[in-house]
Amino acid sequence: MDLSGKSVVVTGGNSGIGAAIVRSLAAAGAAVVIDYVSRPEDAADLVKDITAQGGRAVGVEADVSTVAGIDKLISTAVDEFGRLDGYVNNAGIENRHSLLEVEEETFDKVMAVNLKSAVFGTQRAAKRFIEQGAGGVVVNISSVHEDWPMPGNFTYCVSKGGMRMLTRTAGVELGPQKVRVVNVAPGAVNTPINASTMKDDSLRQKLENSIPLREVADPAQIGDVVAFVLSDAASYMTATTVFVDGGIMQGSAGL
Ligand code: BGC
Secondary structure (H helix, E strand, C coil): CCCCCCEEEECCCCCHHHHHHHHHHHHCCCEEEEEECCCHHHHHHHHHHHHHCCCEEEEEECCCCCHHHHHHHHHHHHHHHCCCCEEEECCCCCCCCCCCCCCHHHHHHHHHHHHHHHHHHHHHHHHHHHHHCCCEEEEEECCHHHCCCCCCCHHHHHHHHHHHHHHHHHHHHHHHHCEEEEEEEECCECCHHHHHHHHCHHHHHHHHHCCCCCCCECHHHHHHHHHHHHCHHHCCCCCEEEEECCCHHHCCCCC
């Protein structure tokens, strides 16, 4: 995959799927802005590794649930790397609860981190792409739960469902300006968000048995697909979703 000369922002880029995306993009030659809200040392480690391999990356502390945080990331990309070619809305949180349990404060927080950040990230990145005049790509990291109900994971599912329609509507609106918007929808991935399932052998087994490929994804398996979607090899893809889920959404209930 060739992303050389491209400058890309990855939100929540210092952990889990985000860190794997950062590594895949840097390996493909992109210069990367790594957003984080906590654990600056993880961003610093990524920058160190990438720089040691001859790549370019910078860590930036910014809260993407605010437009000011998003603008800070985009201006860093422009100041450091001269332009913006891609923006990956990856930051997300999961707080499991049912519809009947959810409280206003939790709902607002999950929606702000997962969906509001992606809406304004898409908007701000698109404005920059249009200003530059050469198109650009927004990748939204949704989930199989953009389309697949998960009882007990209510607000997360609502936020991911919102991302599904964000991508479709934005992709249609921005197509004429050659701005592509694509969702990458992971299934179960071995990241901090799934730590409690992965630590519990019986839960892990149950999860793996529900996946046709019989394994939880390594984050790199998501990162490489994001690199492809950002590249010119995917230049005709927009307003759609790429599922990277080991087949989980089509899986049978087991024998
Ligand atoms: C969620 C995980 C869940 C997986 C498959 C992901 O989006 O973060 O908690 O295991 O979907 O259902």
